[in-house]
Amino acid sequence: MQSGLLLDLYQLTMAQTYVAEGMDRLATFSLSVRNLPPNRGYLVAAGLDDVLSYLESFRFSGAELDFLDSTNLFTTPLLERLRSLTFTGSVRALPEGTVCFADEPLLEVTAPIVEAQLVETMLLNQIQLQTLVATKAARCVQAAAGRRLVDFALRRAHGGEAGMKVARASFIGGFEATSNVLASQAYGIAAAGTMAHSFIEAFPDEPAAFRAYAAAYPERAVLLVDTYDSIEGIRNAVTVGQELAASGHRLAGVRLDSGDFASLSREARALLDEGGLRDATVFASGGLDEYAIEDLVGAGAPIDGFGVGTLLGVSADAPHLDVAYKLVSYDGHPRMKFSEAKATWPGAKQVWRRRTDLGIEDWLGLADEPSPANTQPLLVEVMRSGQRTSPAEPLAALQARRGEQIGVLPDTTRQLRAPSPLVPHKTAALLELRRELAGRQWPAVEAHP
Numbered sequence: 144m145q146s147g148l149l150l151d152l153y154q155l156t157m158a159q160t161y162v163a164e165g166m167d168r169l170a171t172f173s174l175s176v177r178n179l180p181p182n183r184g185y186l187v188a189a190g191l192d193d194v195l196s197y198l199e200s201f202r203f204s205g206a207e208l209d210f211l212d213s214t215n216l217f218t219t220p221l222l223e224r225l226r227s228l229t230f231t232g233s234v235r236a237l238p239e240g241t242v243c244f245a246d247e248p249l250l251e252v253t254a255p256i257v258e259a260q261l262v263e264t265m266l267l268n269q270i271q272l273q274t275l276v277a278t279k280a281a282r283c284v285q286a287a288a289g290r291r292l293v294d295f296a297l298r299r300a301h302g303g304e305a306g307m308k309v310a311r312a313s314f315i316g317g318f319e320a321t322s323n324v325l326a327s328q329a330y331g332i333a334a335a336g337t338m339a340h341s342f343i344e345a346f347p348d349e350p351a352a353f354r355a356y357a358a359a360y361p362e363r364a365v366l367l368v369d370t371y372d373s374i375e376g377i378r379n380a381v382t383v384g385q386e387l388a389a390s391g392h393r394l395a396g397v398r399l400d401s402g403d404f405a406s407l408s409r410e411a412r413a414l415l416d417e418g419g420l421r422d423a424t425v426f427a428s429g430g431l432d433e434y435a436i437e438d439l440v441g442a443g444a445p446i447d448g449f450g451v452g453t454l455l456g457v458s459a460d461a462p463h464l465d466v467a468y469k470l471v472s473y474d475g476h477p478r479m480k481f482s483e484a485k486a487t488w489p490g491a492k493q494v495w496r497r498r499t500d501l502g503i504e505d506w507l508g509l510a511d512e513p514s515p516a517n518t519q520p521l522l523v524e525v526m527r528s529g530q531r532t533s534p535a536e537p538l539a540a541l542q543a544r545r546g547e548q549i550g551v552l553p554d555t556t557r558q559l560r561a562p563s564p565l566v567p568h569k570t571a572a573l574l575e576l577r578r579e580l581a582g583r584q585w586p587a588v589e590a591h592p
Contacts, residue, residue, distance in 0.1 A: 147203035147225070148210070150264045155211070158257045159221040169232075170256035171472040171491045173248045174266055176274075180461030184562025185552060187281050187545050188237040188249050189312045190273035192535050195526055197265050198230040201258075230258050234526035235510075237494070238536070240277075240315055240544035241521060242552065244565050246507060247494045248522060249274070249466075256473060263468045271466050272305060273312040275458040279433070280316025281545055282559055283451055286437035291448030293335045294321040295428055296456025309456045315541045322450075330538055337398050337426075343370040353383040361392035365426055368411070369401045377411045381418035388419065396424035396447070404435075405444040412445040424448060432459065433559055479580050489576055494521040494567065502553040508570030515570065 161167060176186060203211075203225045211217050211225070232254020237243055249270055252259050283292055294313040300306035310326030320335035321327060327334035338356060346352035349371060357364045366383065368376030377397055384394030397415070399407050404427045411425045427439070428450030436449055453459065469487045470478050479489035491510040495518035496503055506515045514520060524532055555563040 145197070145200055146207065147201065147228075147261075148207050150261060154261050154263060155217065155221075157260055158224075159217055161257050161260070162221050162224050163218070167255045167257050168474040169253060169472075170259045170470060170474075171251055171253045172259050172263070172468050173251045173471045173487070173492060174270060174466065174468045175248045176243075176245055177465045177467060177485065179245050179564050180275075180464065182560055182562065183278060183461060184556040184558065184564045185242050185244060185278070185549070186274055186464075187277040187316055187549075188241045188243050188270075188274055189239050189277035189315050189541075190270040190308070191236050191239045191250065191525065193269045193273070193308070194236075194250065194266055195234070195531055195535075197269065198232075198234070198262060198526060198529065199531065201230045201262060202228060224257065228258065228261075229529060230254065230262060231529045232258055232526070233524060233528070235491075235522040236525050237521055238523065238525075238541070238544065240541035240548070242545070242548040243494075243521075244505060244567060246488065247505065247567055248492055250525075251471075251491055251510075251522065253472075253491065267466055267468055269308075271464045273308050273315075274466075275461065275464055276309050276312035276455065277316040277545070279455055279458045279461075280313040280318050280451075281549060282316075282433040283436055283449070283455065284317035284546075285549070285557060286433040286440060286559060287449060288440050290440070290446065291320075291426075292318045293448065293450045294318050294323065294326075294455065295450040295452035297321075297323045297326075299453040300456040306456065311538070313451075313455060314538055315545055317542060317546060318451075332538070337365040338367050340367065340370045340400075343367065349376060350379045350383065353379055354386070357383050357387055357392075357394070360395075361387060361390070363395050365396045365398050365424070366394070367398045367400060369399060369407075373399065373402055373407050374410055374414075377407075377414050381414055381420060384415070384420045384423055385418055394420055394423045396426050398426045398428060398450075399446075400427075400429040404439055404446065405442050408439075408444045408446045426450065428452065430454070434460075437559055477576060477580060479577065481581065488569075488573060489580055490573070492522075492573070495519065496521055498551065502551050502556070503548075503565070505565060505567035506570060507567040508573045509576065512570060512572045 236250035294310050296309045297306040300309050307326050310321040310323045311330050314332050320333040322336040343352045353366050366380040380397045387394050408425050415423045424447035426448045427446045431451050432454035477489040480487040493510045495506040495514050497518040
């Protein structure tokens, strides 16, 4: 949904005050996560492409301005400012797929303060969901240890738009395919799916349903075996698979959707092998997340792939990020917040990373200070004067970046339970600026004439 009104009311009331006070000089806002959710040792940055698309098209329509006027909350000067408003600022950000940690900016926006303030809500909205899901997906990929993963989240996502973002973010996190057909078209992600229990129930019996599906998809049939009795369903699938083989085709696999997956997968593998269907796969879905997948893989369950739905789409064990968008500079002067447990780091910043024998080491410092030795900057300019600086990267490149960066994390940071997150070092210049601001009054800021 694209609308200038998709924001919180307080953003408009603050903008009105800025306009009344003649305050519209350059401000820098930093979007970062204060604390990682439980059992998260890292995050995977995602959602930037949607942020940039939003900023490029940000404006208020005539109908939206008429609505604002009808509320009697806003003055003519603000409405006139909004009439011609577009986003003219710059953005520096972590490329999507980058592994990051608490306190590190996922992006920083520099623009006249009215513009930078008005876009706050949507930037938080787009970054939070996709970063949550990309991280959840990456954890599932770790747990699956090379087995196939498919996004099944659409039907229980928090709305259709959320389902689209989940499909995109789960691919960045390392999933191979999605059941979401629109996401397949929009993002070029492989579409995958089997059948529902209602399909089986619509036929006179289970073998008839299996034969009909196999006739429609003689090389792609994955048969859902748990509608009535899972073991009997597997036997019926073997029979249909043998019939396919006799006609020169092959059964792609069986899908388990309930019950004891470890035990049932062993039964399925044994029956498929005994029936001469050794290349047919065993696929599992239903109530799965990274913890369940890790347990099944650890138990040696012969499962070749997993469909992960609800618990991925809502990031069930950690459904929100402690993400904030805070003013760090106005009119060339650094700013910070001192609130207990919510203090911010002042000034426009940079994150640098260096490889070590133990993995990686991050530094957080001021954007204009020299880089620490042997480090690479992570925040890059992705928008200038309201326009992207380069085309969007292919999703496969984002997925590859995520895989490479997670691969060099320490095992204690990657582990799914009770991980040890990395904490970025703070440069001496950043620490000194924070101490200085804590000990003096803010500098005077002149309004526009």
